[in-house]
Amino acid sequence: xxxxxxxxxxxxxxxxxxxxxxxxxMVWAMRGVLQRxxxxxxxxxxxxxxAGTAPGGPAKVVIRLDQVVGNRLRGTLxxxxxxxxxxxxxxxTVAAILTPETSVVMxxxxxxxxxxxxxxxxxxxNGRVLHAKQVVILTGYVHVLKSAVTGR
Amino acid sequence: xxxxxxxxxxxxxxxxLFGSGLAMPYxxxxxxxxNTPYLRRMWPHFWLGYLAFLVSFVHAWFTMRSGNMRGISxxxxxxxxxxxxxxxxxxxxxxxxxxxxxxxRRALRRTHFWxxxxxxxxxxVHIALNRP
Numbered sequence: 001x002x003x004x005x006x007x008x009x010x011x012x013x014x015x016x017x018x019x020x021x022x023x024x025x026m027v028w029a030m031r032g033v034l035q036r037x038x039x040x041x042x043x044x045x046x047x048x049x050x051a052g053t054a055p056g057g058p059a060k061v062v063i064r065l066d067q068v069v070g071n072r073l074r075g076t077l078x079x080x081x082x083x084x085x086x087x088x089x090x091x092x093t094v095a096a097i098l099t100p101e102t103s104v105v106m107x108x109x110x111x112x113x114x115x116x117x118x119x120x121x122x123x124x125x126n127g128r129v130l131h132a133k134q135v136v137i138l139t140g141y142v143h144v145l146k147s148a149v150t151g152r
Numbered sequence: 153x154x155x156x157x158x159x160x161x162x163x164x165x166x167x168x169l170f171g172s173g174l175a176m177p178y179x180x181x182x183x184x185x186x187n188t189p190y191l192r193r194m195w196p197h198f199w200l201g202y203l204a205f206l207v208s209f210v211h212a213w214f215t216m217r218s219g220n221m222r223g224i225s226x227x228x229x230x231x232x233x234x235x236x237x238x239x240x241x242x243x244x245x246x247x248x249x250x251x252x253x254x255x256x257r258r259a260l261r262r263t264h265f266w267x268x269x270x271x272x273x274x275x276x277v278h279i280a281l282n283r284p
Contacts, residue, residue: 018175026168032283033160106156141155 036105050077051091053124060121061130062086063094064144065114071098073112073120073132078144086117087145096120096130107137117142155214162211166204167275170239173200174268191252201246205239212236228281235274242267 053059063075073096078086102122104112112118112135119136176197181190212232245264248254 014179018172018179022168022172025171026164029164029167033157033164037157037160 050094055124055126055128057124058121059124059130060119061094062117062119062138062142063096064088065112065116065118066093068112068114072096073098075118078117081145084142085145086142094120094130095128096122096132098132098135102132103134105134105136106141107139111137111139115139117144158214159211162207162214163279166207166211167279169200169204169207170271170275173197173204174272176200189252191250198246198250201243205236205243208236208239225281228278231274231281232278235271235278238267238271238274242271 050059050061062078062080063073064078065073065075067074075094075096077089077091077094079089081087098112117138119138120130120132121134121136122130122132124130173196177194180193180197215229242264245260245267249257249260249264254260
Protein backbone atom coordinates (compact mmCIF):
# COMPACT_ATOMS: atom_id res chain seq x y z
CA UNK A 1 0.00 0.00 0.00
CA UNK A 2 1.37 3.41 -0.91
CA UNK A 3 2.12 5.88 1.91
CA UNK A 4 -0.22 8.90 1.88
CA UNK A 5 1.87 12.02 1.49
CA UNK A 6 0.85 15.64 1.75
CA UNK A 7 1.44 17.84 -1.30
CA UNK A 8 4.86 19.46 -1.67
CA UNK A 9 3.44 22.87 -0.72
CA UNK A 10 2.37 21.52 2.66
CA UNK A 11 5.88 20.21 3.34
CA UNK A 12 7.40 23.56 2.32
CA UNK A 13 4.90 25.36 4.57
CA UNK A 14 5.77 23.10 7.53
CA UNK A 15 9.49 23.77 7.11
CA UNK A 16 8.91 27.50 6.60
CA UNK A 17 6.84 27.72 9.80
CA UNK A 18 9.47 25.73 11.70
CA UNK A 19 12.34 27.94 10.52
CA UNK A 20 10.31 31.09 11.17
CA UNK A 21 9.45 30.04 14.73
CA UNK A 22 13.07 29.00 15.39
CA UNK A 23 14.35 32.34 14.06
CA UNK A 24 11.85 34.37 16.11
CA UNK A 25 12.66 32.47 19.34
CA MET A 26 16.42 32.79 18.79
CA VAL A 27 16.26 36.50 17.91
CA TRP A 28 14.10 37.13 21.01
CA ALA A 29 16.49 35.13 23.23
CA MET A 30 19.66 36.73 21.84
CA ARG A 31 18.16 40.20 22.13
CA GLY A 32 17.43 39.54 25.82
CA VAL A 33 20.92 38.13 26.42
CA LEU A 34 22.66 41.06 24.74
CA GLN A 35 20.47 43.60 26.57
CA ARG A 36 21.38 42.02 29.91
CA UNK A 37 25.05 41.78 28.95
CA UNK A 38 24.93 45.48 28.05
CA UNK A 39 23.52 46.29 31.49
CA UNK A 40 26.41 44.44 33.11
CA UNK A 41 29.14 46.77 31.83
CA UNK A 42 30.85 47.62 35.06
CA UNK A 43 31.72 51.15 36.04
CA UNK A 44 35.14 52.59 35.49
CA UNK A 45 34.49 55.47 37.88
CA UNK A 46 37.39 55.91 40.26
CA UNK A 47 37.14 57.68 43.59
CA UNK A 48 38.19 60.97 42.03
CA UNK A 49 35.52 60.74 39.31
CA UNK A 50 32.88 59.96 41.93
CA ALA A 51 34.09 62.80 44.16
CA GLY A 52 33.82 65.18 41.21
CA THR A 53 30.24 64.22 40.35
CA ALA A 54 27.91 67.13 40.98
CA PRO A 55 24.76 66.63 43.08
CA GLY A 56 21.85 65.73 40.85
CA GLY A 57 24.17 64.16 38.31
CA PRO A 58 24.19 60.51 37.30
CA ALA A 59 26.75 58.26 38.96
CA LYS A 60 27.72 54.63 38.65
CA VAL A 61 29.96 53.04 41.25
CA VAL A 62 31.16 49.59 42.23
CA ILE A 63 31.26 49.16 45.99
CA ARG A 64 31.72 46.45 48.58
CA LEU A 65 28.82 46.74 51.00
CA ASP A 66 29.85 47.34 54.61
CA GLN A 67 26.46 48.15 56.08
CA VAL A 68 22.88 47.49 55.04
CA VAL A 69 20.16 48.97 57.22
CA GLY A 70 16.73 48.70 55.64
CA ASN A 71 16.96 50.48 52.32
CA ARG A 72 20.11 52.38 53.28
CA LEU A 73 23.44 51.06 52.11
CA ARG A 74 26.99 52.07 52.89
CA GLY A 75 30.04 50.65 51.20
CA THR A 76 33.67 51.03 50.21
CA LEU A 77 34.38 52.33 46.73
CA UNK A 78 36.29 49.87 44.54
CA UNK A 79 38.70 50.79 41.75
CA UNK A 80 38.54 48.76 38.56
CA UNK A 81 41.65 46.77 37.68
CA UNK A 82 40.09 44.80 34.81
CA UNK A 83 36.75 43.20 33.89
CA UNK A 84 36.83 40.76 36.78
CA UNK A 85 39.11 42.35 39.38
CA UNK A 86 38.56 45.39 41.57
CA UNK A 87 40.82 46.93 44.18
CA UNK A 88 39.66 48.50 47.42
CA UNK A 89 39.94 52.22 46.86
CA UNK A 90 41.24 54.92 49.13
CA UNK A 91 38.27 57.20 48.54
CA UNK A 92 35.37 57.99 50.85
CA THR A 93 32.69 55.48 51.67
CA VAL A 94 29.61 55.66 49.49
CA ALA A 95 26.09 56.00 50.90
CA ALA A 96 23.21 54.83 48.78
CA ILE A 97 19.49 54.43 49.18
CA LEU A 98 17.21 51.90 47.52
CA THR A 99 13.94 53.24 46.18
CA PRO A 100 10.78 51.38 45.10
CA GLU A 101 11.94 51.93 41.50
CA THR A 102 15.34 50.27 42.08
CA SER A 103 15.83 47.24 39.86
CA VAL A 104 18.09 44.38 40.92
CA VAL A 105 20.01 42.67 38.11
CA MET A 106 21.99 39.41 38.24
CA UNK A 107 20.62 38.46 41.63
CA UNK A 108 17.88 39.01 44.14
CA UNK A 109 17.24 41.77 46.69
CA UNK A 110 18.37 39.30 49.41
CA UNK A 111 21.86 39.38 47.86
CA UNK A 112 22.20 43.03 48.88
CA UNK A 113 23.94 42.24 52.16
CA UNK A 114 27.16 43.22 53.93
CA UNK A 115 30.18 41.84 52.08
CA UNK A 116 28.42 41.79 48.70
CA UNK A 117 30.03 43.50 45.72
CA UNK A 118 27.50 45.56 43.82
CA UNK A 119 27.38 48.13 41.10
CA UNK A 120 24.96 50.93 41.84
CA UNK A 121 23.73 53.32 39.17
CA UNK A 122 21.60 56.29 40.09
CA UNK A 123 21.64 59.99 40.89
CA UNK A 124 23.44 61.84 43.66
CA UNK A 125 21.42 64.11 45.91
CA ASN A 126 22.68 67.23 47.70
CA GLY A 127 23.88 65.14 50.64
CA ARG A 128 25.94 62.99 48.22
CA VAL A 129 23.66 60.03 48.81
CA LEU A 130 23.27 57.89 45.70
CA HIS A 131 19.61 57.16 44.91
CA ALA A 132 19.84 53.77 43.21
CA LYS A 133 17.99 53.14 39.97
CA GLN A 134 19.76 49.86 39.32
CA VAL A 135 21.79 47.50 41.48
CA VAL A 136 23.86 44.83 39.72
CA ILE A 137 24.99 41.98 41.98
CA LEU A 138 28.63 41.33 41.08
CA THR A 139 29.47 38.99 43.97
CA GLY A 140 31.21 35.96 42.55
CA TYR A 141 31.61 37.51 39.11
CA VAL A 142 34.38 39.86 40.20
CA HIS A 143 36.97 39.46 42.89
CA VAL A 144 38.28 42.13 45.21
CA LEU A 145 42.02 42.65 45.52
CA LYS A 146 43.44 44.05 48.71
CA SER A 147 44.66 47.62 48.61
CA ALA A 148 48.45 47.80 48.34
CA VAL A 149 48.45 50.81 50.67
CA THR A 150 45.99 49.90 53.41
CA GLY A 151 46.13 46.12 53.12
CA ARG A 152 42.33 45.99 53.69
CA UNK B 153 33.46 36.35 26.45
CA UNK B 154 32.36 36.51 30.08
CA UNK B 155 30.75 33.73 32.13
CA UNK B 156 27.24 35.10 31.63
CA UNK B 157 27.51 35.19 27.83
CA UNK B 158 29.06 31.71 27.68
CA UNK B 159 26.28 30.28 29.85
CA UNK B 160 23.53 32.19 28.03
CA UNK B 161 24.65 31.35 24.48
CA UNK B 162 25.28 27.67 25.28
CA UNK B 163 21.93 27.44 27.10
CA UNK B 164 19.90 28.99 24.29
CA UNK B 165 21.91 26.95 21.77
CA UNK B 166 20.86 23.81 23.63
CA UNK B 167 17.23 25.00 23.59
CA UNK B 168 17.42 25.58 19.81
CA LEU B 169 18.93 22.11 19.24
CA PHE B 170 16.39 20.42 21.52
CA GLY B 171 13.48 22.26 19.88
CA SER B 172 14.75 21.45 16.39
CA GLY B 173 15.29 17.81 17.30
CA LEU B 174 11.79 17.71 18.74
CA ALA B 175 10.29 19.08 15.52
CA MET B 176 12.16 16.74 13.15
CA PRO B 177 9.93 13.63 13.46
CA TYR B 178 6.90 15.77 12.58
CA UNK B 179 8.70 17.50 9.71
CA UNK B 180 10.26 14.34 8.26
CA UNK B 181 7.33 11.98 8.81
CA UNK B 182 5.78 12.26 5.36
CA UNK B 183 7.53 13.92 2.48
CA UNK B 184 6.42 13.50 -1.11
CA UNK B 185 8.97 11.78 -3.25
CA UNK B 186 10.91 10.45 -0.28
CA ASN B 187 11.97 6.94 -1.23
CA THR B 188 14.26 6.35 1.74
CA PRO B 189 12.75 4.60 4.78
CA TYR B 190 11.45 6.74 7.62
CA LEU B 191 14.17 5.73 10.11
CA ARG B 192 16.91 6.57 7.62
CA ARG B 193 15.32 9.95 6.93
CA MET B 194 15.41 10.63 10.67
CA TRP B 195 19.19 11.15 10.86
CA PRO B 196 18.85 14.91 11.61
CA HIS B 197 16.65 14.00 14.60
CA PHE B 198 19.31 11.63 15.96
CA TRP B 199 22.20 14.06 15.58
CA LEU B 200 20.25 17.03 16.93
CA GLY B 201 19.44 14.90 19.99
CA TYR B 202 23.08 14.00 20.60
CA LEU B 203 24.16 17.61 20.03
CA ALA B 204 21.44 18.94 22.35
CA PHE B 205 22.76 16.73 25.13
CA LEU B 206 26.38 17.71 24.44
CA VAL B 207 25.64 21.45 24.35
CA SER B 208 23.48 21.14 27.50
CA PHE B 209 26.41 19.48 29.26
CA VAL B 210 28.74 22.30 28.10
CA HIS B 211 26.14 24.83 29.35
CA ALA B 212 26.11 23.12 32.77
CA TRP B 213 29.92 23.07 32.78
CA PHE B 214 30.17 26.81 32.01
CA THR B 215 27.70 27.59 34.78
CA MET B 216 29.14 25.30 37.45
CA ARG B 217 32.84 26.02 36.94
CA SER B 218 32.48 29.63 38.17
CA GLY B 219 31.28 28.23 41.49
CA ASN B 220 29.09 31.27 41.98
CA MET B 221 25.63 30.22 43.12
CA ARG B 222 24.57 33.54 44.66
CA GLY B 223 21.41 34.87 43.14
CA ILE B 224 20.77 31.58 41.34
CA SER B 225 17.67 29.52 42.11
CA UNK B 226 18.94 26.22 43.50
CA UNK B 227 15.63 24.56 42.59
CA UNK B 228 16.19 25.66 38.98
CA UNK B 229 19.68 24.12 38.97
CA UNK B 230 18.32 20.83 40.36
CA UNK B 231 15.58 20.81 37.72
CA UNK B 232 18.19 21.39 35.00
CA UNK B 233 20.33 18.54 36.38
CA UNK B 234 17.32 16.19 36.34
CA UNK B 235 16.53 17.31 32.77
CA UNK B 236 20.11 16.48 31.74
CA UNK B 237 19.76 12.96 33.19
CA UNK B 238 16.45 12.50 31.38
CA UNK B 239 18.12 13.63 28.14
CA UNK B 240 20.66 10.83 28.59
CA UNK B 241 17.79 8.40 29.19
CA UNK B 242 16.08 9.80 26.09
CA UNK B 243 19.19 9.08 23.99
CA UNK B 244 19.22 5.48 25.31
CA UNK B 245 15.55 4.99 24.37
CA UNK B 246 16.19 6.66 21.01
CA UNK B 247 19.07 4.26 20.28
CA UNK B 248 16.77 1.33 21.02
CA UNK B 249 14.21 2.82 18.63
CA UNK B 250 16.75 2.92 15.79
CA UNK B 251 16.22 -0.82 15.58
CA UNK B 252 12.96 -1.14 13.62
CA UNK B 253 12.05 -4.64 14.82
CA UNK B 254 11.73 -4.81 18.63
CA UNK B 255 8.45 -6.23 19.89
CA UNK B 256 8.07 -3.45 22.45
CA ARG B 257 8.56 -0.69 19.86
CA ARG B 258 5.17 0.86 20.59
CA ALA B 259 5.93 1.16 24.30
CA LEU B 260 9.39 2.56 23.54
CA ARG B 261 7.92 5.20 21.23
CA ARG B 262 5.42 6.18 23.90
CA THR B 263 8.23 6.42 26.48
CA HIS B 264 10.32 8.49 24.04
CA PHE B 265 7.42 10.89 23.49
CA TRP B 266 6.56 11.39 27.17
CA UNK B 267 10.23 11.76 28.14
CA UNK B 268 10.47 14.51 25.49
CA UNK B 269 7.42 16.22 26.99
CA UNK B 270 8.88 15.96 30.49
CA UNK B 271 12.29 17.32 29.40
CA UNK B 272 10.61 20.22 27.54
CA UNK B 273 8.65 21.07 30.70
CA UNK B 274 11.76 20.87 32.91
CA UNK B 275 13.67 23.13 30.49
CA UNK B 276 10.83 25.68 30.55
CA VAL B 277 10.82 25.72 34.38
CA HIS B 278 14.64 25.96 34.46
CA ILE B 279 14.57 28.98 32.12
CA ALA B 280 11.82 30.63 34.20
CA LEU B 281 13.72 30.12 37.47
CA ASN B 282 17.30 30.79 36.36
CA ARG B 283 17.11 33.69 33.92
CA PRO B 284 19.12 36.53 35.50
